[in-house]
Amino acid sequence: HEDVNTEIKKKIEKYWAGEVLQRNKDSGFQKKTHYVLPMFPYPSGNLHMGHVRVYSISDTLARFQILNGNDAVHPIGWDAFGLPAENAAIERNIAPSAWTKSNIDSMKTQLVQLGFNFDWEKEISTCDSKYYKWTQFIFLKLLEKGLAYQSMAQVNWDPVDKTVLADEQVDDLGCSWRSGAKVEKKYLTQWFIKTTKFAKALYDGLNHAHLENWKDIINLQKHWIGECNGVAITFTVYIDGENKTFDVWTDDPYKLIHGDFLVLSSSNALVQQLDPIGCCIKARNPVNSSEIPIYISDNVEYPEGRDVYLACSSNNIKDKELASELNIPVKESTLEINIEAEKQRAIDIALSKNVGGHFVSSKLKDWLISRQRYWGTPIPIIHCAKCGTVPVPYTDLPVTLPEISSSEWGIQTLTKVEDWVNCKCPNCQSDAKRETDTMDTFVDSSWYYYRFLDPSNDKEPFSKKCLEGHIPVDIYIGGKEHAVLHLYYARFMGYFLHSLGWTSTAEPFKKLLVQGMVMGQSYKLKSTGKYIPAEAVEKIGKAYKEKDSGEPVLMQWEKMSKSKYNGENPERLLSLYGCDTTRLLILADVPPATPRRWSDDTLPGVLNWQKRIWLSIRQFLQYRNDAINTSIPLEEYTKYENKIKGSRNYFTATATYHFKYTQHKEFELALASLIIMLAPVTPHFCSELWAGFLSAPKRLNQNSHLINWDKAVLEQTWPRVDDDFELSYMCKVDGADRCELKIKATDLLTLDHEKALQLMLEQEAIQKRIGNGILRTKYEWYPDCRAILHITTNRKVKPKKPVDEIVENIVSQ
Numbered sequence: 185h186e187d188v189n190t191e192i193k194k195k196i197e198k199y200w201a202g203e204v205l206q207r208n209k210d211s212g213f214q215k216k217t218h219y220v221l222p223m224f225p226y227p228s229g230n231l232h233m234g235h236v237r238v239y240s241i242s243d244t245l246a247r248f249q250i251l252n253g254n255d256a257v258h259p260i261g262w263d264a265f266g267l268p269a270e271n272a273a274i275e276r277n278i279a280p281s282a283w284t285k286s287n288i289d290s291m292k293t294q295l296v297q298l299g300f301n302f303d304w305e306k307e308i309s310t311c312d313s314k315y316y317k318w319t320q321f322i323f324l325k326l327l328e329k330g331l332a333y334q335s336m337a338q339v340n341w342d343p344v345d346k347t348v349l350a351d352e353q354v355d356d357l358g359c360s361w362r363s364g365a366k367v368e369k370k371y372l373t374q375w376f377i378k379t380t381k382f383a384k385a386l387y388d389g390l391n392h393a394h395l396e397n398w399k400d401i402i403n404l405q406k407h408w409i410g411e412c413n414g415v416a417i418t419f420t421v422y423i424d425g426e427n428k429t430f431d432v433w434t435d436d437p438y439k440l441i442h443g444d445f446l447v448l449s450s451s452n453a454l455v456q457q458l459d460p461i462g463c464c465i466k467a468r469n470p471v472n473s474s475e476i477p478i479y480i481s482d483n484v485e486y487p488e489g490r491d492v493y494l495a496c497s498s499n500n501i502k503d504k505e506l507a508s509e510l511n512i513p514v515k516e517s518t519l520e521i522n523i524e525a526e527k528q529r530a531i532d533i534a535l536s537k538n539v540g541g542h543f544v545s546s547k548l549k550d551w552l553i554s555r556q557r558y559w560g561t562p563i564p565i566i567h568c569a570k571c572g573t574v575p576v577p578y579t580d581l582p583v584t585l586p587e588i589s590s591s592e593w594g595i596q597t598l599t600k601v602e603d604w605v606n607c608k609c610p611n612c613q614s615d616a617k618r619e620t621d622t623m624d625t626f627v628d629s630s631w632y633y634y635r636f637l638d639p640s641n642d643k644e645p646f647s648k649k650c651l652e653g654h655i656p657v658d659i660y661i662g663g664k665e666h667a668v669l670h671l672y673y674a675r676f677m678g679y680f681l682h683s684l685g686w687t688s689t690a691e692p693f694k695k696l697l698v699q700g701m702v703m704g705q706s707y708k709l710k711s712t713g714k715y716i717p718a719e720a721v722e723k724i725g726k727a728y729k730e731k732d733s734g735e736p737v738l739m740q741w742e743k744m745s746k747s748k749y750n751g752e753n754p755e756r757l758l759s760l761y762g763c764d765t766t767r768l769l770i771l772a773d774v775p776p777a778t779p780r781r782w783s784d785d786t787l788p789g790v791l792n793w794q795k796r797i798w799l800s801i802r803q804f805l806q807y808r809n810d811a812i813n814t815s816i817p818l819e820e821y822t823k824y825e826n827k828i829k830g831s832r833n834y835f836t837a838t839a840t841y842h843f844k845y846t847q848h849k850e851f852e853l854a855l856a857s858l859i860i861m862l863a864p865v866t867p868h869f870c871s872e873l874w875a876g877f878l879s880a881p882k883r884l885n886q887n888s889h890l891i892n893w894d895k896a897v898l899e900q901t902w903p904r905v906d907d908d909f910e911l912s913y914m915c916k917v918d919g920a921d922r923c924e925l926k927i928k929a930t931d932l933l934t935l936d937h938e939k940a941l942q943l944m945l946e947q948e949a950i951q952k953r954i955g956n957g958i959l960r961t962k963y964e965w966y967p968d969c970r971a972i973l974h975i976t977t978n979r980k981v982k983p984k985k986p987v988d989e990i991v992e993n994i995v996s997q
């Protein structure tokens with residue numbers, strides 16, 4: 185009979201933890217399984233509020249599926265390789281493996297404390313050789329299919345840390361995020377994955393109807409890939425005793441047969457390897473099997489994102505002018521060519537020779553996956569002086585990352601681990617060296633969602649059978665920051681693995697839920713832009729001032745970050761309010777996709793609401809202990825019963841307000857529905873409420889389909905609208921509401937488009953609106969909720985923009 189304070193909440197959570205963290209019970213019959221996938225975290229050591237939000241959403245959805253009679257796959261793992269872990273480990277002078285492991289342990293504890301019910305038996309970690317063995321396996325498959333290659337590329341070089349940096353690690357002033365050193369441009373031979381080969385398929389795939397809720401992500405992805413209006417072909421050039429490859433992109437593929445010279449910009453990576461400019465270098469054009477001269481110039485309009493231009497002076501006037509500008513000798517051609525036919529012929533040749541020919545935008549680059557750092561998946565390649573680049577045989581995988589003792593820890597690359605680097609060539613057994621680059625961590629995370637479904641397979645990355653019924657992932661939940669790169673690479677991998685026949689569908693994700701960012705209030709001095717903590721700020725009227733100096737302060741909502749002093753620590757919330765309230769706080773009020781402004785001001789409302797439900801149960805039990813109150817006149821009683829019945833079916837939560845008047849059948853059902861529907865969000869709290877509810881001595885709904893009196897709340901069934909409850913079926917004619925019918929829930933279930941139309945055509949209100957005839961109809965049908973029929977008539981539409989029409993008429997004359 186206590187009030188629900190934090191102490192009680194923690195007792196409740198301890199008591200119910202076992203029940204709440206139980207996985208799917210085997211019910212003995214086949215259920216549909218829903219794959220609820222939140223993006224796996226990078227093990228930084230502590231959960232932040234973004235994690236709390238994403239996993240509260242996924243856990244609630246998984247529990248919702250279970251209450252709806254489905255099973256849920258709800259896995260978690262660790263995106264564990266990468267530069268941040270390596271740098272953090274260096275700062276602490278320990279090995280990244282030890283650092284990462286301890287972070288995983290502490291984050292795992294926090295996830296359990298928050299009551300997230302993950303399939304821990306599916307847990308994977310990308311830095312575990314049992315996982316990266318298969319990342320290497322997939323890399324070798326890419327190599328086998330000609331989709332992994334080495335090429336010279338311009339990279340960001342940090343001269344202090346002696347490492348390559350990703351673009352995101354270089355600040356606006358061109359300095360390293362870590363060392364602060366001015367970043368240099370350097371040309372290095374790097375490994376690439378030929379993602380551009382699937383560019384058009386990935387672009388067109390964005391139009392598939394089964395992508396649900398992708399919204400603006402579709403445009404972000406389309407923008408990233410670009411319109412696939414040209415083709416890329418791999419040419420070769422012989423430099424320093426070696427054949428080097430480079431890509432030529434053109435939106436005029438006939439030039440691949442008839443082109444007569446190439447122009448490269450002076451910053452092109454290949455040009456860096458050439459001896460004094462001017463000597464005549466020729467490349468090999470694989471399409472017409474001829475040599476083509478290379479010229480260097482910066483006065484050419486290169487296609488966006490490219491520094492190579494293929495010219496055809498005989499059939500293109502602009503190219504002819506270019507030739508004369510650059511003093512390039514051209515031979516006059518008298519040959520008339522059929523450009524369309526030659527375009528198709530060039531593409532066919534390129535595709536048949538496997539040298540390119542796939543459609544791609546000019547700006548899209550292949551994926552540079554080389555990292556000159558230690559903490560990543562080793563690229564399974566051996567360099568032999570005689571045989572060249574040799575893939576590590578499949579049977580020798582994994583190529584294990586060597587341990588480095590902490591005493592020698594520092595900025596590391598694999599080049600320093602000589603015992604590991606020196607090896608034998610698998611082909612000729614002579615002395616050889618291992619590739620010392622590791623893979624970009626985005627490779628590790630591009631296929632993990634398949635591995636979750638078959639996490640301990642030691643014969644292959646995953647079996648096709650284990651994916652059945654799970655892929656594409658039903659719902660993928662994560663932040664918008666991964667909407668471009670990660671999602672693009674994961675989709676590429678989905679398409680690639682599908683092309684190998686390993687999966688039954690190419691597109692890996694069905695529905696996306698892009699969660700909104702959790703933002704905190706930050707304060708900075710207007711004069712210097714320096715961030716200061718909230719404690720140092722006071723609010724005077726509507727203005728903010730620094731307490732000590734009185735200087736004006738700017739308040740903003742920004743992404744939480746330590747450096748802005750605007751973070752919230754999930755640990756604090758857990759210890760102050762307990763787990764279920766923390767979950768409720770992060771989910772309440774704001775839809776999942778909307779940015780969340782985190783402030784303590786929102787706490788009282790949620791806390792009070794929770795308290796009210798707690799009190800409702802207590803009062804309910806009290807009433808049930810007393811004799812049923814029959815002092816209310818029957819008419820009034822029936823009125824309130826009906827009112828609650830309506831509310832229960834639509835707005836279950838509001839039932840609490842009517843508690844005072846009726847504590848009878850409908851209230852009991854409403855209360856049960858409320859607890860069941862809240863259980864996915866606050867499973868411990870609702871388990872306790874439910875136990876209280878079940879202890880009521882006099883049950884009024886002994887045989888209701890809504891309540892299973894023998895089972896715990898987590899084993900109940902999600903409430904359904906009563907079969908005889910009448911739902912709305914609305915008809916709109918030319919956009920205006922014209923007729924609403926009430927349809928029993930069971931009848932609505934079978935009301936298809938044809939029947940729905942027939943029903944409305946019988947209504948006088950509709951008949952008088954469709955005199956002009958019906959142009960088309962559209963039917964929106966939401967079972968157990970409502971239906972809407974849109975009728976568009978043949979009414980005369982007045983021109984919206986008469987001026988445009990007039991102009992059009994003039995032009996067409």
Ligand SMILES: [Zn+2]
Pocket residue numbers: 568569570571572609610611612613614
């Ligand atoms: Zn060899």
